[in-house]
Amino acid sequence: MKILTAAQTRQADAATIREQTITSEALMERAATAFTGWLMARQTPAEAGEILVFCGPGNNGGDGLAVARLLHQAAYHVQVYLLPADRYSPDFQANQRSLPATVPRTTLDAAALPTIAVDALVIDALFGTGLSRPLAGVAAAVVAHLNQARARVVAIDIPSGLFADAPQPADAPVMRARHTVGFELPKLAFLLPQNAAFVGQWPVVPIGLSSQFLAQAASKLYFVDAAFLAGRLPRRATFGHKGTYGHALLLAGSRGKIGAALLAAQACLRSGVGLLTVRTPACGYDVLQTAAPEAMALTDPSSDYLSELPDLKPYSAVGIGPGIGQAESTKQVLTQLLREAQVPLVLDADALNLLGADPGLLALLPADSVLTPHPREFERLTSPARDDYHRLELLRAFCHAHGCYVVLKGAYSCLGTPTGELYFNSTGNPGMATGGSGDVLTGVLTALRAQQLPPLDAALLAMYAHGRAGDLAARNTGQAGLVAGDITQFLGPAFEELTTSKTF
Numbered sequence: 001m002k003i004l005t006a007a008q009t010r011q012a013d014a015a016t017i018r019e020q021t022i023t024s025e026a027l028m029e030r031a032a033t034a035f036t037g038w039l040m041a042r043q044t045p046a047e048a049g050e051i052l053v054f055c056g057p058g059n060n061g062g063d064g065l066a067v068a069r070l071l072h073q074a075a076y077h078v079q080v081y082l083l084p085a086d087r088y089s090p091d092f093q094a095n096q097r098s099l100p101a102t103v104p105r106t107t108l109d110a111a112a113l114p115t116i117a118v119d120a121l122v123i124d125a126l127f128g129t130g131l132s133r134p135l136a137g138v139a140a141a142v143v144a145h146l147n148q149a150r151a152r153v154v155a156i157d158i159p160s161g162l163f164a165d166a167p168q169p170a171d172a173p174v175m176r177a178r179h180t181v182g183f184e185l186p187k188l189a190f191l192l193p194q195n196a197a198f199v200g201q202w203p204v205v206p207i208g209l210s211s212q213f214l215a216q217a218a219s220k221l222y223f224v225d226a227a228f229l230a231g232r233l234p235r236r237a238t239f240g241h242k243g244t245y246g247h248a249l250l251l252a253g254s255r256g257k258i259g260a261a262l263l264a265a266q267a268c269l270r271s272g273v274g275l276l277t278v279r280t281p282a283c284g285y286d287v288l289q290t291a292a293p294e295a296m297a298l299t300d301p302s303s304d305y306l307s308e309l310p311d312l313k314p315y316s317a318v319g320i321g322p323g324i325g326q327a328e329s330t331k332q333v334l335t336q337l338l339r340e341a342q343v344p345l346v347l348d349a350d351a352l353n354l355l356g357a358d359p360g361l362l363a364l365l366p367a368d369s370v371l372t373p374h375p376r377e378f379e380r381l382t383s384p385a386r387d388d389y390h391r392l393e394l395l396r397a398f399c400h401a402h403g404c405y406v407v408l409k410g411a412y413s414c415l416g417t418p419t420g421e422l423y424f425n426s427t428g429n430p431g432m433a434t435g436g437s438g439d440v441l442t443g444v445l446t447a448l449r450a451q452q453l454p455p456l457d458a459a460l461l462a463m464y465a466h467g468r469a470g471d472l473a474a475r476n477t478g479q480a481g482l483v484a485g486d487i488t489q490f491l492g493p494a495f496e497e498l499t500t501s502k503t504f
């Protein structure tokens, strides 16, 4: 699905009101009903105790007032706090009028802020996507007060003080929500590590925004879920044979890091490739033949690291990097590969570090290569980022300059493309923050490129299936117990879901 800017979200609201011939108040009621439904499914009136609803002067505050009314009607115990302002939005005012007189309400005063119990349930409806500047005055004091109280904050749409799609100054006050209930679509701010402490968990609830508007909205930002990938993974053909599904070559491993080669190899084999050859230093031969008998072993003359590029003719894609180290002769192998390869390349780990250390090498990178750096490796390829938003700018610029696809790995891994789109992955979990997970991704990607999938589809599917397999694995192992090889065990089911979710 698309990710919209704050301005586009306002346009989506307006288009919905126009097309569905409803009032903005009715759309607000939908939003409030969706939020309240989410909350009521998780907290009974007894569990919730007194719910404190903090409302700002705009439509986010209007949502808060409507939520307070709906909760009150459902027998929750509600107390409303209003931010003083010169001007209140019309829908705020309408909902203020609709709030039953029996719901207590207080106008906030910075000099006498209410005492907040440690386990108080707070609804943050101070500011939403209309935030136009960092919080100051009473709003800033309220946010600091609630943050200090460590209340259980549930934010409506977005934590107050956080911009939806741009960085705020480092010292700007922002509400620290445990949950943020977003409307219809995720916001860019939710996907960036620097905002994690503010956003918390972020369920998204549908509010029936115009599907026509969403389909037409010009956005280069996407959140990749299963529905988005429907139809991208080709079904295996009834008469398919191993030659149909490509021959991948993995260049991986060095003494002490043959495990990286094995992890990539096993993942490649579990991602539908027809044939796999693995080139490791000679010290990897026995373990490779034992632990991955389905792969062909093609050992390098050197015992400890890669020193010679094999003949590339038999292969339909080449993956290089996991565990290779940065020996001078390994750099020569990479250089020759970049010069000679006529087939798709996937570059990871030390292949990226070698690239980052030598601009001459980077200049040889063939168009449509797929690179899979984690943020440190990406920094070595480009430059240090000021913040997470700046890193995305660097990602766009790098992909454009080199005509390549880059999977910037982490939670919500982000795929950059030469044409400027950014695709954020929706799958994966912190259990995958364990050595070797990235090697598994390289194996998956190399398999998909070997099967002739275009770089965009290959990268999207690999990123999603890798994370989904990690999620399925974590059901068995728990997050702490997850190791990289567990991800590989669930690649099959992850791909199967993608094939069967294809619509008729």
Ligand SMILES: NC(=O)C1=CN([C@@H]2O[C@H](COP(=O)(O)OP(=O)(O)OC[C@H]3O[C@@H](n4cnc5c(N)ncnc54)[C@H](OP(=O)(O)O)[C@@H]3O)[C@@H](O)[C@H]2O)[C@@H](O)CC1
Pocket (backbone or CB within 6 Å): 010, 013, 014, 024, 027, 028, 029, 031, 032, 056, 057, 058, 059, 060, 061, 063, 089, 126, 127, 128, 129, 130, 131, 132, 133, 134, 135, 136, 139, 156, 157, 158, 183
């Ligand atoms: N449109 C719809 O139909 C629907 C909208 N929905 C809901 O509406 C929310 C967006 O509402 P909104 O646009 O009214 O913005 P919101 O953030 O509540 O307040 C803006 C006001 O605050 C002011 N202001 C800004 N920054 C400030 C600051 N730092 N300190 C002080 N004041 C500041 C700003 O003033 P100005 O910038 O003009 O000076 C303006 O007066 C959205 O997040 C969702 O919850 C849903 O109900 C679905 C239907």
Ligand SMILES: Nc1ncnc2c1ncn2[C@@H]1O[C@H](COP(=O)(O)OP(=O)(O)O)[C@@H](O)[C@H]1O
Pocket (backbone or CB within 6 Å): 374, 409, 410, 411, 412, 413, 427, 428, 429, 430, 431, 432, 433, 434, 435, 436, 437, 438, 439, 440, 441, 466, 467
């Ligand atoms: N918190 C997380 N949530 C989701 N995925 C994660 C998380 N941490 C790591 N991952 C995934 O695990 C992989 C880690 O790759 P990498 O850092 O290269 O590990 P290694 O070098 O040990 O193989 C990436 O695909 C990344 O997206």
Ligand SMILES: [K+]
Pocket (backbone or CB within 6 Å): 060, 124, 125, 126, 127, 128, 155, 156, 157, 158, 159, 160
């Ligand atoms: K809010």
